[in-house]
Amino acid sequence: MFKILILSFLIIVSSIETKAQKIEGKDSTDVNEMLSGVMNRLDIYNTKWLTIGVQHDFISSTFGLQISNGYDERPLIHFEDFSEDFVFKLQGNTDFNKDYSYGISAGWKYPRYLSLLAVEFYKYNYPTRDFDFINFNISAETFIKNTGIIAKLKLGYHDLNNENNIGLELGLSNIFIYQKLYAGLTTGYYFDYFTYSAFIKSFVYKKLVGIEFGYENIDKYDFLKAGLTFTFKR
Incomplete structure (x- = not known):
């Protein structure tokens, strides 16, 4: 036995x-x-996202809509839960009278040595503020090793009230609470003027409901925005 x-x-x-x-x-x-x-390591996972949001610019008194596949939410979603390499965002704003703006951002995740390579185009037509503006830029982002910090370099072309300028912008953002909150600062120089911007982005309920706040200065023009977003798996 x-x-x-x-x-x-x-x-x-x-x-x-x-x-x-x-x-x-x-x-x-x-x-x-x-x-x-x-x-492809992302072939193991197949999670795709859809974000729909509303926003308000307190200074310009405009309201807007945005739709994306998680463009701004990327740093708050683990890479294994984000299967799409191509990311985009469409947005538009209006005061329901004369002022309006629209824009598109599109990028490719994880090209060599980078976390994102993107192009953006924005058009503002705000006659009530004497602000006619076109912004076209190419940007590159990368994570700083062993930190939650993202460094961003942007080469841009501006047409501000029929005055053309080319400039450079540098930005840093940081993930303060993992998969919950991140924020960033950017400054740029376009020969005739400087630009500044800051933002805070956070999920307040799971990965479903988010809030965002942003400030931007272009020459003598200021913009202060707040938004509410809803992110879904699709």
């Missing part, structure tokens, strides 16, 4: 070791495929 128990024990141990080796081999193959680029 004792010999039978010993033999059974050895058979079980041998079976466990064989399964462990198979699992280890599979994991090693998966890792090698990821590193070689044969298999």
